[in-house]
Amino acid sequence: MTPLPDRFCPADGTRVPGGSLDWCCPVCRGPLDLDFAPTPAPLTSLTGRVNSLWRYTECLPLAAPTVSLGEGRTPLVELRGGISAKLDFLMPTLSFKDRGAVLLAELALRLGPRQVIADSSGNAGTAIAAYCARAALPCTVYVPEGTSPKKLEQIEAHGARVHVVEGDREATARAAREAADLPGTFYASHVFNPYFLHGTKTYVHELWEDLGGRLPDVIVVPVGNGTLLLGAALAVAELHGAGLIDRRPALYAVQAAAVAPLAHAWAEGADDLVGVTPSAPTFAEGIAIPRPPRAPQILRAVRDSAGTFLTVTEDQIRHAQRDLASRGLYVESTGVACWAAVREGVLGGRTAVVPLCGAGVKSGPARG
Template sequence: MTPATDSPALPDARPALPDYVCPADGTRVAPSSLAWSCPACHGPLDLDFSPTPAPLGKLSGRVNSLWRYAECLPLPAPAISLGEGRTPLVGLAGNISAKLDFLMPTLSFKDRGAVVLAALARHLGPDRVIADSSGNAGTAVAAYCARAGLPCTVYVPAGTSPKKLAQIDAHGARLEVVDGDREATARAARAAADEPGTFYASHVHNPYFLHGTKTYVHELWEDLGGTLPDALVVPVGNGTLLLGAALAVRELHAAGLIARLPALYAVQSAAVAPLADAWRAGADDLVGETPQAPTFAEGIAIPRPLRARQILRAVRDLGGGFFTVTEDQIAAAQRDLAARGLYVESTGVACWAAVRDGALGDRTAVVPLCGAGAKTGPAGGDVGRSRERRGPVAPSTG
């Protein structure tokens, strides 16, 4: 595959990439493989990779992107970087702060994982890259494939935001609109992924994506002077941000760089909440079929997340829990954030909807604002139709 002319090739002397390993049965897969799932059980893969983060004092002067945490990333910094990461951390109210991950090159946190997937694809040199997405992940993969000079096809469900479709198309990716829901879209993409020479840039199956999203927590740790808040609150559909956060917390704790583990809280839309239902049942995996209804939080409306067992275990291990939020709460939280100067898409406001009324008491917490409101528009109508009274903005924390 010929790389883009403005992106010099990666150096030949690269450290060996880690093996894939199946978390369910231990099957190992070579790092050079284009296999996208475990050949034995067909489940998603992890990486045999246990890095040691650099201490705080060694980060000064490094590149101002997520690649400053080089020791914790499974491949070298690529020439295709767009400066992703290092998003601002600002106060919202009381002890709650927000990390503005919608201020990324493609306007969502998915850039953290997409750049790592695109760098891996460029290293492996496939004939084509495919992805499936409800919008943001597909946009990010399309952008970074364009940067890397890789042909890309993105499968999206019918009903995906026209603004997200326009963004994917603008990056030169081929769009395949599937007449069905998010699961039907994933099935179509997986069928195409089995074609020879295809790299499946799956933000669910491929663990490189999780090692990109974990930089969210490494940045928090650095911004807070080598500490983490009492609680991390993240939206959960397929769990890519939550599982990345859990990876980073474990890395920092194992290295002795944090003394205590933050509690990890997951937020789902009450309309599609299979993980929250399993949590309330005390189960280790999904329990039966989850009722589904339309939701503004389309990005986390995943009825059967493939990494459900890992998500539930991570929340349990870190002493957290689950919140669900209604459509009214989502719409109100979006209006509230807009009144504070932050226009965030409806999926991205779910965590603020969960905690803004004091659900965490006096504990310190950070919520991610994951996607820009310009991608989808307001939830349930005009953002300004009924502005709510709110308290003063908390001082900036970064």
């Protein structure tokens, strides 16, 4: 088996051995990146490969998967005016989080922990629970009070233990991180563990393949903790570095106006979060993250791509969900945020792809 690559702290350079269960930088307690620089295969060599995200094996830090559920290779369909949608709600657990969860489960299998824990507002926890079930790994998922009952039902159905935390998403993350320090624990964090980002980046590799070796002018992504956006930035860098695309698309990051710390920092021209921005309840619970740990990386990735931040109101989210449903696509309220942001013509005629990240059956329609 190929040795696991080391991880490192992007803030201070501290290195963590690949086989360690340490989940954060031991110096600053920040998230880690992976010392891994792959070269993607050319388009012509993909013919006949397995029809899942594992077809991009040269770009993945793990090979020979044993827990795959066929994740990836979701449809790309046109919406209107040069905007297409990537139907990532058609994943095994009905959300894009499967892309990263399968990498975390594969890594946990190799490390052999006594237990796996995760924290989530729903979709990531469901995905981790499903892939841990596939891998026969004991799993506990920390969730905030008020998490959708349908998501809790799905997590428990996979055999995971649900630990409900009094308080919001941040309180839930704090509780999980305390538990993550216990010996023999693998913290399947979709925020701190870089393997998750190397799973989500396959979203862009699929776009590149489905569009015949090119990418749209703009890739629009919802941003809470930024895992899809940072994965997209990784894939764009890989494809551009290998000479497989001649230009980099702009990354447009979308937040709910009710919880928009990154959009606020962007408007201030800052490189990190600025103060404490007020938050309010939002239909887009999956991206309602007041203090994302990878904030500097997210802001830098958007800036380096010549992209921008957009925010959407609750009315825009509600109307966008109904609009997509009228087109045959029933998507959860967090998953419609990108369509809400761009459907009124802000792209100026440029081509774009929006992700539809989670199925509407997970949480029902946005009401209010």
